Amino acid sequence: MQKKQFKQGTKFYLFIILGILWICILTGLMVLQNIPPEIKDDPTLKIFSWIQRDTNNQEPITPLPNPNDLDPDKVELGFKLFTDPILSHDNSVACTNCHDLQNGGADHVKVSLGINHAVGHRNTPTVFNSGFNYRQFWDGRVSTLEEQIDGPVLNPLEMGSSWDEVLTKLNASKYYVEHFQRIYDSKKVTVENVRDVISTFERSLVMANSRFDKWLKGDSNALSTRQKEGYKLFKSYGCSSCHQGVNVGGNMFERIGVFRDYYKDYPKNASDMGRFDITGLEDSRHEFKVPSLRNVALTKPYFHDGSVETLHDAIKLMAKYQLGVKLSDSEIETIEDFLNSLVGETPKVLK
Ligand code: HEC
Ligand code: HEC
Numbered sequence: 001m002q003k004k005q006f007k008q009g010t011k012f013y014l015f016i017i018l019g020i021l022w023i024c025i026l027t028g029l030m031v032l033q034n035i036p037p038e039i040k041d042d043p044t045l046k047i048f049s050w051i052q053r054d055t056n057n058q059e060p061i062t063p064l065p066n067p068n069d070l071d072p073d074k075v076e077l078g079f080k081l082f083t084d085p086i087l088s089h090d091n092s093v094a095c096t097n098c099h100d101l102q103n104g105g106a107d108h109v110k111v112s113l114g115i116n117h118a119v120g121h122r123n124t125p126t127v128f129n130s131g132f133n134y135r136q137f138w139d140g141r142v143s144t145l146e147e148q149i150d151g152p153v154l155n156p157l158e159m160g161s162s163w164d165e166v167l168t169k170l171n172a173s174k175y176y177v178e179h180f181q182r183i184y185d186s187k188k189v190t191v192e193n194v195r196d197v198i199s200t201f202e203r204s205l206v207m208a209n210s211r212f213d214k215w216l217k218g219d220s221n222a223l224s225t226r227q228k229e230g231y232k233l234f235k236s237y238g239c240s241s242c243h244q245g246v247n248v249g250g251n252m253f254e255r256i257g258v259f260r261d262y263y264k265d266y267p268k269n270a271s272d273m274g275r276f277d278i279t280g281l282e283d284s285r286h287e288f289k290v291p292s293l294r295n296v297a298l299t300k301p302y303f304h305d306g307s308v309e310t311l312h313d314a315i316k317l318m319a320k321y322q323l324g325v326k327l328s329d330s331e332i333e334t335i336e337d338f339l340n341s342l343v344g345e346t347p348k349v350l351k
Contacts, residue, residue, distance in 0.1 A: 060240040061248055063213035064129065064294070064344060067206045073183050075349055078201025080179075081194065086169050087152075088115050088159035095152065095198075099127040101350055104298030105205065110306035114158040121157070121272065123306035128347075129294045131203040133250035138288045138304040139275045140253060145199035163191050170194070207295055207344030215341075223341055230338025233331055238323050247292040248342060255286045256303075256317075259324030269307055297340045311336050 081087065082101075085094040098112040099105050105126035112120040122138055130136065136148040152158040153166060170176045170189040180189045183197070212231070214222035223231070234240055243249040253275050256262040263270040263286060275284035288304050301307070302314040315335050319327045327335070 059216060060235065060244040061212070061216065062246045063216050064132070064206055064208040064210070064246060066208045067204050067347075070200055070204050071183070073179075074197045074200040075204045076201075077179050077183065078197035078199070078204075079349060081198055082201055086173070087161060087166055089161040089165065090115055093159050095127075098124045098152075098158070101127075101205075104128070104295055105130075106299040108300060110301055112158070114155065115160045118157040118160075122304050123301065125291060126295055126299050127202060128205045128207050129247055129292060129344075131199075131206070132245075132247040133289065133292060134252075135289055138291075139278050140289045141278050145202050146195040149195050149198055166194070167191065201349070204349045205347050207347060210294075210344035211341040212338070213344065224337070226334055227338045227341045230334040230336070230341075233335050234338055237319065237325060237327075239318065239335070242290045242322065243293050248294055249290045249292040252290050253284065253287045254290050254322075255288070256321050257286075258322045260321050262317075262321045266307070269303075269305055272305060274304070293339055293342060295343050297336075297343050311339065315339075 082095045082099075085091045085097075087094065093115050098107045098114075100107055105128040106124045109124075111122060112124045114120060125138065131145055134140075134143070136142050136145065137151065142148050142151070150163075153161050153163070167189060170180075176189055177187075180193055180197075181187070184190075184193050186193065211222045211227070215228075234243075242252065242254050245251045255274070270286070273285055275287040276282075278284070296302070296314075297311065300311065301309050302311070308314045308317060312332055315332045316327060319325050319332075
């Protein structure tokens with residue numbers, strides 16, 4: 001009788017111990033899955049090779065995919081149109097005038113110049129990786145690259161043309177009529193087809209395989225120690241709460257001045273109302289699309305008005321106004337070094 005009771009008691013305790021062990025193993029697994037990659041890089045942890053897997057979805061940034069399934073004829077014709085001033089009223093300005101494809105996809109002046117040297121209102125954003133932004137333009141007034149094209153073509157300060165004028169010119173060109181006919185079953189060049197080829201070309205402008213993306217995919221040597229440190233600071237200070245996702249930005253609207261009134265300190269920069277002009281809502285006054293930082297190292301000057309000359313100063317201002325912290329020069333340089341690692345390879349179409 002006593003022996004039986006003893007046996008039952010042992011079974012009971014064994015059951016409890018096994019249960020506790022099982023809970024410990026499950027918790028351990030969960031903790032290990034959440035270890036940031038910089039710790040996973042530790043050689044002593046490398047023996048658990050499976051920890052390396054499934055890391056990307058824990059990070060606020062995901063690698064850029066390589067573009068595929070794009071019709072190569074559309075890409076080529078879109079490329080030709082992107083570089084052809086025929087889209088502007090007096091045949092003097094092409095998309096590349098402001099979006100220099102050899103130079104980060106932007107123009108490196110405070111605000112851009114259009115036809116007749118007209119001075120624009122805003123700084124030119126890069127056209128690289130722009131297909132991954134959830135809206136286009138600083139104020140996000142359109143959603144797709146197709147819709148975006150009307151902006152520069154019709155803007156009197158940029159190309160100053162009209163679709164009637166553009167189509168008349170394109171339909172008078174043997175080259176364009178023939179090339180469009182090869183792709184579309186239509187005797188005439190149409191607005192839809194012009195938008196389609198240009199946006200297809202833009203979708204091929206992906207700067208993938210940056211050092212940072214290689215590291216995200218598991219190559220622990222792709223980043224220098226300082227770049228890894230910069231990424232840690234970028235996350236721990238909270239930059240990644242706004243600059244995040246596949247484009248390290250481009251997926252929300254925010255205004256400068258979360259912790260300090262930027263427009264009180266820089267009243268001259270307050271004239272552009274940003275998203276307010278689109279929504280009419282008080283909440284969106286001075287809100288702009290959070291820009292992608294993917295190739296920010298190549299696109300000075302910075303901010304929607306080009307008011308900041310260097311990346312160093314842009315990072316410093318961001319920390320002060322968006323996060324309420326004063327970074328040391330060495331912290332700023334470390335974050336800058338991480339931002340350099342986001343620059344990807346030249347897209348195949350430009351090689
Ligand atoms: C005169 C200079 C100029 C020309 C020419 C020009 N752009 Fe732009 N582009 C800009 C500026 C400035 C903006 C930002 C405007 C704004 O946000 O209101 C912009 C924005 C864009 C964007 C949105 C990017 C983003 O992240 O929001 C795309 C895409 C783009 N342009 C493509 C083109 C294409 C295609 C052409 C030719 C049909 C073209 N641009 C011609 C200056 C120019
Ligand atoms: C609350 C959201 C938010 C946070 C947090 C934030 N940013 Fe920004 N960032 C923005 C917005 C919005 C802009 C565009 C501002 C403008 O043009 O007026 C911007 C612009 C920038 C630019 C200029 C990009 C360009 O192409 O002009 C850089 C560089 C930048 N941020 C880096 C950082 C860094 C580094 C941190 C952390 C220290 C940070 N940001 C934190 C919202 C944020």
